[in-house]
Structure formats: C-alpha cells, structure tokens
Amino acid sequence: MSTTTGVGAPIRRKEDDRLLRGRGRFVGDVALPGMRELAFVRSPVAHARIRAIEVPPDHAGAVFTGADLAGDGVRAIRAASGLPGFKVSEQPALAIDKVRFVGEPVAVCVADTRAEAEDIAAAVFVDYDELPVNVDMLEAVKPGAPRVHEHWPDNVILETRTGGDLSAVAATAAVRVSRTIRTARQCMVPLEGKGVVAHRDRQAEQLVLTTSTQIPHIVRAGLAECLGLDQGAIRIVPPDIGGGFGWKGLLQPEEVVAAWLALRLDTPVRWTEDRREHLVAAANAREHHYEITAYADARGRLLGIEADALVDAGAYSVYPFTACLEAAQIGSILPGPYDFPHYRCRTVSVATNKPPLVPFRGVARTGVCFAMEQMIDAVAAAVGREALEVRLENLVRPEQMPFDNVTGKHFDSGDYPESVRRAAAAIGVEGVRERRARGEPDGRLVGVGFATYCEQAAHGTAVYHGWGIPMVPGHEQAHARITPDGGLELRVGVQSHGQSMETTFAQVAHEVLGIPVDRIKLVHGDTALTPYSTGTWGSRSMVMAGGAVATACRRLAERVRRIGGHLLQVPAGDTTLADGCVRAGAASVTVREVAHTWYRAPQRLPADVDPGGLEVTAGYKPGSDHGTFSYATHAAVVAVDPELGSVEILDYVVVEDAGTMVNPMVVDGQIYGGVAQGIGTALYERMPYDAEGQPLASTFMDYLIPGFTEVPHVRILHMHTPSPYTEFGVKGIGEGGAIAPPAALCNAINDALAPRGATVTDAPMTPEVILEALRRAGGPA
Amino acid sequence: MNQHARTISLTVNGHAVTAAVAPRTHLADFLREQRLLTGTHLGCEHGVCGACTILIDGEPARSCITYAVACDGRSVTTVEGLDADPLAAELRDAFSAEHGLQCGFCTPGMLVAARDVVQRLPDADDAAVRVAMSGNLCRCTGYVGIVNAIRRVLDARKPRPE
Numbered sequence: 015m016s017t018t019t020g021v022g023a024p025i026r027r028k029e030d031d032r033l034l035r036g037r038g039r040f041v042g043d044v045a046l047p048g049m050r051e052l053a054f055v056r057s058p059v060a061h062a063r064i065r066a067i068e069v070p071p072d073h074a075g076a077v078f079t080g081a082d083l084a085g086d087g088v089r090a091i092r093a094a095s096g097l098p099g100f101k102v103s104e105q106p107a108l109a110i111d112k113v114r115f116v117g118e119p120v121a122v123c124v125a126d127t128r129a130e131a132e133d134i135a136a137a138v139f140v141d142y143d144e145l146p147v148n149v150d151m152l153e154a155v156k157p158g159a160p161r162v163h164e165h166w167p168d169n170v171i172l173e174t175r176t177g178g179d180l181s182a183v184a185a186t187a188a189v190r191v192s193r194t195i196r197t198a199r200q201c202m203v204p205l206e207g208k209g210v211v212a213h214r215d216r217q218a219e220q221l222v223l224t225t226s227t228q229i230p231h232i233v234r235a236g237l238a239e240c241l242g243l244d245q246g247a248i249r250i251v252p253p254d255i256g257g258g259f260g261w262k263g264l265l266q267p268e269e270v271v272a273a274w275l276a277l278r279l280d281t282p283v284r285w286t287e288d289r290r291e292h293l294v295a296a297a298n299a300r301e302h303h304y305e306i307t308a309y310a311d312a313r314g315r316l317l318g319i320e321a322d323a324l325v326d327a328g329a330y331s332v333y334p335f336t337a338c339l340e341a342a343q344i345g346s347i348l349p350g351p352y353d354f355p356h357y358r359c360r361t362v363s364v365a366t367n368k369p370p371l372v373p374f375r376g377v378a379r380t381g382v383c384f385a386m387e388q389m390i391d392a393v394a395a396a397v398g399r400e401a402l403e404v405r406l407e408n409l410v411r412p413e414q415m416p417f418d419n420v421t422g423k424h425f426d427s428g429d430y431p432e433s434v435r436r437a438a439a440a441i442g443v444e445g446v447r448e449r450r451a452r453g454e455p456d457g458r459l460v461g462v463g464f465a466t467y468c469e470q471a472a473h474g475t476a477v478y479h480g481w482g483i484p485m486v487p488g489h490e491q492a493h494a495r496i497t498p499d500g501g502l503e504l505r506v507g508v509q510s511h512g513q514s515m516e517t518t519f520a521q522v523a524h525e526v527l528g529i530p531v532d533r534i535k536l537v538h539g540d541t542a543l544t545p546y547s548t549g550t551w552g553s554r555s556m557v558m559a560g561g562a563v564a565t566a567c568r569r570l571a572e573r574v575r576r577i578g579g580h581l582l583q584v585p586a587g588d589t590t591l592a593d594g595c596v597r598a599g600a601a602s603v604t605v606r607e608v609a610h611t612w613y614r615a616p617q618r619l620p621a622d623v624d625p626g627g628l629e630v631t632a633g634y635k636p637g638s639d640h641g642t643f644s645y646a647t648h649a650a651v652v653a654v655d656p657e658l659g660s661v662e663i664l665d666y667v668v669v670e671d672a673g674t675m676v677n678p679m680v681v682d683g684q685i686y687g688g689v690a691q692g693i694g695t696a697l698y699e700r701m702p703y704d705a706e707g708q709p710l711a712s713t714f715m716d717y718l719i720p721g722f723t724e725v726p727h728v729r730i731l732h733m734h735t736p737s738p739y740t741e742f743g744v745k746g747i748g749e750g751g752a753i754a755p756p757a758a759l760c761n762a763i764n765d766a767l768a769p770r771g772a773t774v775t776d777a778p779m780t781p782e783v784i785l786e787a788l789r790r791a792g793g794p795a
Numbered sequence: 796m797n798q799h800a801r802t803i804s805l806t807v808n809g810h811a812v813t814a815a816v817a818p819r820t821h822l823a824d825f826l827r828e829q830r831l832l833t834g835t836h837l838g839c840e841h842g843v844c845g846a847c848t849i850l851i852d853g854e855p856a857r858s859c860i861t862y863a864v865a866c867d868g869r870s871v872t873t874v875e876g877l878d879a880d881p882l883a884a885e886l887r888d889a890f891s892a893e894h895g896l897q898c899g900f901c902t903p904g905m906l907v908a909a910r911d912v913v914q915r916l917p918d919a920d921d922a923a924v925r926v927a928m929s930g931n932l933c934r935c936t937g938y939v940g941i942v943n944a945i946r947r948v949l950d951a952r953k954p955r956p957e
Contacts (some may be wrong), residue, residue, distance in 0.1 A: 036875050343865075690934075
C-alpha cells in the first residue's frame with residue numbers, strides 16, 4: 015500500500031488515549047442539570063395476566079405504567095417481517111394486561127438517584143394471575159401448548175421451507191448420518207450495559223437521546239413510530255459505547271419509556287442497565303435446535319443435507335430485525351462453504367416465554383456452523399476417513415470462484431481448502447495424532463478438531479429484502495469535508511462500539527487524499543450530523559461506510575486537483591495527488607493551500623470551479639449485492655478429563671481471509687475477541703431456566719463468560735484474497751471469530767472422546783454434558 | 796441525600812475530600828456521582844468483573860463492593876489519578892501498541908490491575924500474568940492484546956544483561 019498509515023498499516027488507534035485515561039464518555043457518564051434516574055419494575059414471572067398495579071400513596075407521581083404511555087398515545091413496538099405468514103407481535107414498552115417473560119418492564123419509577131428509584135420499584139405491588147408457561151420450544155410447538163399471544167392459533171411465528179425433495183438421494187446414498195444438535199440460550203454481555211439519557215432540547219425543538227446504540231438512525235425511526243413524532247423532532251446522539259455485539263442493535267422498550275418520560279416530565283432522565291437486568295431480561299441469543307441428516311457417497315462426498323431447524327425466538331419481535339431473521343438465515347446459509355447438489359431445510363421460529371431473540375455476533379452462523387461441521391465429522395467417521403480429508407473433499411474449490419451455491423449464495427473469492435491445509439499444518443495434526451496414540455500421563459484424552467465457514471457480510475439490498483427485514487440497506491453514504499486549514503472531517507451514520515472506526519476510516523481517507531491520519535476527524539452516528547445509515551451490524555461498516563468514505567474522498571480529490579492544477583497553471587489531468595500535495599512535474603501545491611484558496615482566497619479560484627467546494631456526500635454499494643464472503647478455518651487441540659468432564663484448550667489456530675485488511679492489528683483484535691466469545695458459547699455460556707421460566711443465573715458467578723485463564727493465546731494466520739467487488743478488496747470480518755469455535759471445539763472434544771465411543775452434540779459442552787456422554791457410552795475410565 | 800448520611804474525610808487522587816454519603820452508597824457510585832470521576836466503570840456491581848478496580852491505600856480493590864463510608868481516612872486512587880504515574884504511562888503506551896483495548900470500558904480496571912501485577916510479579920511469565928489478571932473480565936479483546944501489553948512492560952523493566 016501507498017503509505018505507512020493508509021490502508022494495510024497496523025497503526026495505533028486514535029481512540030486509545032481518552033479511553034486509557036478514563037476520559038471516555040459513556041452513557042453512564044452523561045449527567046444533565048436536573049436529571050432524574052429511572053428504575054424499572056420488571057415481571058418476576060414468565061407468563062401472567064396483570065390484575066392490578068398498586069403504587070404506595072407516598073410514591074404517587076413517581077411511578078408510571080403502560081396505561082400512562084397508552085393514555086399519551088404511545089404505540090407498542092411492532093416489527094413485522096415481510097415474509098408471508100409471519101405473525102406480528104405487539105410489544106408495549108411497559109406491559110399492558112399481560113407479561114410474557116421474566117424481566118419484562120411493567121412500570122417505571124423516577125427519583126433523584128438510582129438507589130431511590132429502586133426503593134420505589136421495590137414498593138410497587140403488582141398482582142399477577144399466573145398462566146401456564148412455554149419454556150422449551152420443542153414443547154411450545156405441540157398442539158395444546160399455552161399460547162404466548164392469545165390471539166394467535168399457535169406459537170409458530172413463521173415456518174419457512176428451502177430447497178426440494180431428497181427422497182431420491184436418500185434412497186441411493188451409500189451413507190446417511192443423522193444428528194440432533196442444540197445450542198443454548200445466551201446473553202451477549204457487553205461489559206457496559208445498555209443505557210439512555212433522554213432530554214428535551216428547547217433550542218433545537220428536539221427530543222434528544224444520548225443512547226448506547228449501534229443503530230442510531232434506526233432507533234430514531236422506531237422511536238418516531240412509537241411516539242408519533244416526526245423523525246426531525248428526534249435526535250439520537252450515541253456516546254462512547256462499551257461493546258454491543260448485537261445487544262445494542264435494536265429499539266429497546268426502555269428507550270421508548272425514557273424518551274416519553276423526558277417529554278412528559280419535561281426533565282432529563284437516565285436509565286442504565288445493571289448486570290442483573292442484563293442477565294435476566296436480556297438472555298436473548300443463539301438458541302437453536304437442529305434435526306439434521308447428511309447423505310454422502312462411500313468416500314464421504316456430500317450428496318445432500320436435510321434439516322429441520324427450530325429457533326426459540328422468545329416473546330416478541332425485535333425492532334428492526336424481527337423474530338425470524340435468525341431462522342431465515344439458517345435456511346439460506348446452513349450449507350456453509352460446501353459444494354453439494356441437494357438441500358432441504360425447514361425452519362420454525364417459535365414464540366416462548368423468554369426474552370425476545372436478538373441477533374448476536376455471527377447471528378445464525380454460529381449455530382449453523384456448529385451443526386454443519388459436526389455433520390462433516392460424522393460423515394467422515396461413517397466412511398472411515400479423516401475429517402480433514404472429507405472437509406477438503408467437499409469444500410468449494412478456488413477454481414470454482416466466484417461460485418453460486420445450492421441456495422444461490424454468490425461466494426466472491428478465496429481458497430477455502432487452502433485455509434484447511436494451512437490450519438492443519440499450523441496445529442500440527444500429525445503431532446497431535448502421535449500424542450493421542452501415546453496417551454497422556456494424567457489420563458486425559460487429547461483430540462483435534464476443525465471447523466470451516468464462510469461469512470456473508472455487508473449484506474446487500476436483495477439479501478435483506480429476501481429475509482423480510484423491514485429495514486433494507488441501500489447505498490451507504492459518507493460526507494467528507496476538507497477544513498479551511500487542510501484537515502479533513504468525515505461523517506458517517508454507522509456507529510462504532512469498539513471497532514476502531516475513528517482510526518480505520520481515517521486510514522481509508524488518508525489512502526485516497528494523503529491527508530495525515532491525525533488531521534482526520536470522524537463524526538459517527540449522531541443523527542443530526544451524519545447521513546442516514548442502517549447502522550453497525552452484519553460486519554458491514556468497513557465495506558459499506560468505508561467504501562462510502564473512499565468514494566467521497568475520491569470526488570474530493572478531483573476537486574482538489576482541479577483547484578491545485580489551476581494554482582499550478584496546468585490542467586487538472588496533468589496533476590497527481592499524493593502525500594497531501596497536488597503535483598505537476600517538479601511543481602506542487604499543498605492540500606492546505608488548496609483549502610485556503612477555496613475558503614479564504616476565492617479570488618484565486620478558476621472561474622468554472624465546482625461550486626460544491628471541498629465537501630462531498632457520496633453514496634456507495636459494492637459491485638455485488640450479495641455482499642462479501644470472508645472465510646476461515648479454525649483448528650483446536652483439547653485435552654478432556656474423563657473423570658471431571660473438564661476441557662482444556664491446548665492450542666487454537668485461526669486461518670482466515672479478510673481480503674484486504676485496512677488495519678491488520680484491528681482485524682486481529684476482532685478475531686481474538688470473537689474467538690473468546692465463541693469459546694464462551696462452546697464451553698461455558700448458558701442461561702438455564704426452570705420449569706416456570708425462571709432464569710437461574712443472575713450474576714457473573716453463575717453466568718460464566720471466559721476470562722484470562724479460559725481463553726488460550728490464539729494464533730492467527732492470514733490469507734489475502736481481495737474481494738473483486740469492494741473498495742480496496744476489503745471483506746467484512748467483525749463477526750467471524752465468534753462463528754467457528756463451538757464447532758471446532760466440539761469436533762476436537764469428539765475426537766478426544768472417540769476411543770470411549772462418546773459423542774457430544776449440544777453447546778455449551780460443560781463438564782455435565784461431557785460426563786453424561788461418557789456415561790451413555792459406557793461410563794468413565 | 797437521605798437523613799442517615801454520614802460525613803467522611805478521605806483523599807481522592809491526592810486531594811483531601813470531605814463529603815456526606817449514605818451508608819449504602821458504594822465507593823464507585825460515590826466517585827462517579829458525587830466526585831464526577833467517571834473513569835471508574837461499573838460492569839457488574841457483584842465484585843466479579845473488575846472494571847471498577849481502584850486503589851485504596853495503594854492496594855487494588857473493587858469499588859463496587861466497598862462502601863464509601865468504609866473509606867473514611869483512606870487514600871483512594873482512580874484511573875484519573877494515574878495520569879502522571881510513570882508505570883501507568885508505560886502501560887498505557889503498551890496497551891495502545893498491543894491493541895489491548897477495543898471499546899475501552901473494562902480498560903481502567905485492567906490498567907489498575909495490570910499496574911499491580913507488574914509491581915508484584917516482575918518475573919511473571921504469560922501464564923502467571925493470566926492467573927494474576929483473572930479477576931478482570933473483558934468481552935472485546937480475547938485477552939491476547941492485554942497479556943502482550945503487560946508482557947511488553949515486564950520485559951522493558953527487566954535489567955538488561957551487561
């Protein structure tokens with residue numbers, strides 16, 4: 015690449031200094047004059063009719079209920095999918111008549127401090143008439159199950175069918191293997207909880223929400239619908255955001271309540287989610303159940319995949335992603351990176367009395383990869399070959415690229431088998447095999463496992479329309495403006511929540527304009543200052559907003575060369591722009607001088623200068639509407655203690671292809687972090703529920719996320735196949751790390767357990783799960 | 796402030812402070828809401844995640860499970876109080892060089908804990924660093940950058956062979 019700070023340079027982050035000095039500005043740090051604090055009364059039961067809400071007389075005026083919102087005309091949150099047959103739920107921001115999950119907000123309490131607001135919440139008495147509960151999606155779809163929404167005939171939100179009939183394949187295939195596979199319900203657990211400060215800005219005549227969101231422009235749209243306001247009457251200003259991973263990618267009922275209260279009370283209000291609220295009311299991710307069958311020939315070449323997939327979508331449809339994004343994704347991406355001819359998949363999104371399902375980093379891919387990669391290993395075992403060989407046998411080959419798979423996904427580029435070969439070499443498969451044959455002195459069982467995936471990112475218009483999402487992304491826009499002193503301001507509507515955009519977008523702009531990275535300032539998210547955007551989700555920001563920044567900067571470059579050429583008395587076509595200078599032969603003029611000319615000395619401009627000056631808003635879409643396909647192979651070596659059921663990760667390798675990396679240090683950081691979350695999914699994280707729908711974990715002592723000693727020093731190897739369709743050849747990479755760890759670790763654990771004849775199929779693979787598998791196979795030791 | 800407020804005197808980042816505080820108020824809330832020192836972050840308020848780690852009389856402590864009234868007469872140092880601390884400056888530089896932070900929310904607690912580890916365990920290998928740091932949780936980095944940052948500072952402080 016052209017410079018030491020442009021695209022491809024692992025430069026340090028512009029964000030770091032304030033965060034390292036404790037001078038970040040997170041939502042909990044925002045205080046406004048007269049600001050009051052909110053605490054929510056939340057349902058302690060999973061399903062009940064609300065008979066009465068009693069407020070002690072001394073707290074009259076400090077407690078508000080769903081009836082108060084409805085009385086002011088506040089509408090319920092409504093997120094309808096465009097897919098035919100979708101049943102739409104209505105979610106009042108504060109429950110009216112009925113509660114449908116533990117943690118659902120029922121009333122809001124206002125006080126000068128959070129502690130006092132919680133005191134009031136504890137004094138509010140709610141009379142619940144408890145109803146039968148749906149805790150398990152497999153039970154909830156049976157006839158006669160209690161209905162989450164009484165006016166629906168059943169709890170099926172949507173059923174989808176993809177593909178055709180596999181009976182001919184089933185009749186002739188040499189090999190048929192079937193598995194029941196399940197992933198648990200998880201919490202996303204950004205270290206900073208959700209939070210919002212709402213106030214009325216009298217000068218701007220706007221309702222202003224300082225809220226920790228990934229999708230500010232979408233929150234504004236949803237809020238306007240609920241409150242019946244013009245979108246122009248609302249401003250969303252995201253502060254520094256302490257991680258999101260999907261949890262901050264929806265319009266939250268608490269945001270609606272805070273916004274309404276700020277107007278109703280005409281005073282600033284703040285709500286910050288505490289950890290207990292998060293674990294109880296936001297256990298909202300990942301819960302899938304698969305009945306899956308693979309057909310193959312005697313070599314293990316896949317002939318077809320059949321699956322019935324159920325997704326526990328919880329009690330409501332979230333805005334904007336709906337209650338069926340996850341299931342719709344499963345239908346279209348279950349085939350993974352493999353080339354096989356026959357496919358059938360039925361998905362069912364099921365309503366239960368649990369928090370509404372929200373897309374978590376990787377969305378359905380983590381579950382899909384977990385299911386599909388187990389099937390590759392199962393086919394290999396059935397045909398008596400190494401899983402590695404069967405994986406190579408079935409992956410799409412580089413000479414097939416670009417490749418349209420069995421569900422019509424357009425894989426853009428890459429060498430999937432090479433990622434497997436490099437991972438196998440790096441993890442040292444032969445050495446693991448020898449070690450396994452020797453046995454461990456401590457009696458532990460060693461195994462190696464692989465998982466390969468490709469990740470569609472920066473989804474295009476048709477993809478999102480096809481999934482029925484009522485927020486279809488089109489062109490992404492960026493605004494770029496050269497300042498009068500030759501610096502650069504960038505404005506984008508996506509919102510960083512830890513991804514380092516202040517740095518990486520500056521690198522993109524620097525690559526095009528040559529303006530130093532430290533003179534480039536990013537404004538992101540604020541709806542009053544930035545172009546509309548659907549926000550930061552789906553590993554889209556670098557491809558889409560980065561592409562828009564590059565496009566805007568290229569247009570600026572033309573204008574700079576036009577003015578610079580005039581100052582140098584040569585045609586613009588005879589100039590180049592590099593390192594912050596317009597050059598023609600030995601003569602040059604700096605961008606700073608060009609800027610000075612436009613803003614301060616226009617008498618020196620050419621008569622036909624572009625009156626748009628030195629600021630541009632440009633829109634961008636990649637050359638393919640299918641988005642980008644990054645991919646990776648993960649390889650893990652584990653030691654399983656057959657007496658304790660514990661798993662130690664001895665080695666973990668990621669071989670991935672992000673195309674062109676804007677900042678390789680940041681890409682590695684995304685992978686390390688994603689893998690750690692994937693290890694949580696694989697081995698630790700599960701929100702348990704009792705038969706009444708009570709969540710049984712409410713602190714970090716009983717909901718376990720991986721710490722320093724649970725996550726190994728992951729080794730990352732890169733491949734570099736630029737996307738043919740994007741600026742610089744970048745591919746979306748933000749979610750990838752979290753996709754494959756459950757699959758790779760499951761295959762490694764099963765490799766370790768193979769001598770005992772035991773198999774695990776469900777995540778998380780806790781000691782109980784592993785010991786139970788060993789018991790079923792004939793007991794430990 | 797309720798009627799049971801007690802008056803405490805303590806040192807916060809080198810400054811003498813006298814304040815009225817409710818007995819139930821934890822130190823982190825006191826620092827954040829009354830002293831406006833918002834660099835101390837609350838990630839769980841159960842004493843598990845370590846984001847709120849500060850120094851009390853020079854020792855790392857969880858400010859979310861320490862009552863402010865229990866700090867009468869003590870000296871409290873938050874991340875803001877480490878601006879001029881030479882070891883904290885080394886750690887800040889190393890965290891940035893090694894990408895030891897992403898969203899930055901856990902970072903103040905990480906820095907306070909890491910500073911303690913570097914002081915107490917100058918010969919720690921990576922495994923020992925991980926054990927020593929295991930009272931702090933991060934959801935973004937996968938810990939690799941943080942371990943590398945602490946490694947970088949430990950190595951830089953080792954006496955060079957003649």
